[in-house]
Amino acid sequence: MRKFLTKTGNSYAIVIDRAVMELLNITPETPLKMTTNGRGLHIEPVAPEISPEELDQALGRLHERYGGMLKRLAE
Secondary structure, three states: OOOOOEEEOOEEEOOOOHHHHHHHOOOOOOOEEEEEOOOOEEEEEOOOOOOHHHHHHHHHHHHHHHHHHHHHHHO
């Protein structure tokens, strides 16, 4: 897909087509991360942050379900 920059105030922007936004499951409110290797750009949605409480809950469920098996494998 070939794109051109669009003047926006004193800056320039790249317009992302709705079909691409739907494919990536992003909205105008989705934070995006832009990186470069000096020759090109890479733009991707920022991974959602998980709270320490959510992490603890997920690890607890993992331990409940697989704790015994993991312990036996470690022996």
